[in-house]
Amino acid sequence: MSHAYPRSALAAMALGAVLISTSAVFVKWVGIGPTASAFWRMGLAAVLLLAWLARPDARRAWKPDARVFGLLVLAAVFFAADLWMWHRSILYVGVGLATLLGNFQVFALAAYGSFVLGERGGWRLWAGLLMALAGLALLLAPGWESFDARFRVGIAFGLGTAVAYGGFLIAFRAAQAQRAHVANEAMLWWLCVLTALLLLPMSLLGGEALQPRGVGDWSALFAYALIAQVFGWLVIGRVMPKLPAGVLGLCLLLQPLLSYVWDALLFGTRLGAVGMLGLALSLAGIFLGLVRGQAKQAPVEAAA
Structure with a gap:
């Protein structure tokens, strides 16, 4: 029996999940503040993507219209809030x-679909949420x-990250749906630029030093931008439409699972x-949430 999807797409999706699973590791390694590292992630990624925009054929497909640009600004606001909270959650x-x-x-995303769009979540959503x-x-x-106040605040930041990232996905999906001739790479470049412009004053107002501390910080920040933001996002964005919801959901679960692996190997977390049972239940619940809807909807909503 042959699969309905190409194996190359499955391998690429798994690779993309592995790439983005390294994100939190670089945040932990960098010696500057959490907002400053988020700024460099997006700023360096924007610079790296200029190599694509420099191509002659790309210059004709890089400028969005006013409506799409407005949606990109909204997506950047949510993404900046997401990174501000998530980087702190990583450290805490x-x-x-x-x-x-x-x-x-x-x-x-399911709450938005239910309360705003009137979608029915079905048994998978409720079972997934409970699990x-x-x-x-x-x-x-x-x-x-036994957890201190810093740890508990980190939990709150992590859950806030989920809400902010959901808002980002909703806005970015809307922008992609109306992008017309604008290439996916150009959409990602605009997102990086706009988010970096928001994170810069947030970092300065927070009293964080922007200057990376030597070669180690620069190396980690460059790898963060290149591996997680540019390569990871581009790979996943290209192959998502080629995979069914269930396979896509399983591939994307590699991100949180591998994050625990990196945490154990590099930082000694056990x-x-x-705890292992709790992790397994949470991953199973997230998977059910990823595949809760029709096959047409789930791949897009699973973009995290």
């Missing part, structure tokens, strides 16, 4: 947990009393038996 609670919390965005919350409780409840 760790690479794996912060990434898992951010993936709860599937339920923020994800039960898994999160298993991850947090046993040690909750989960006990209860």
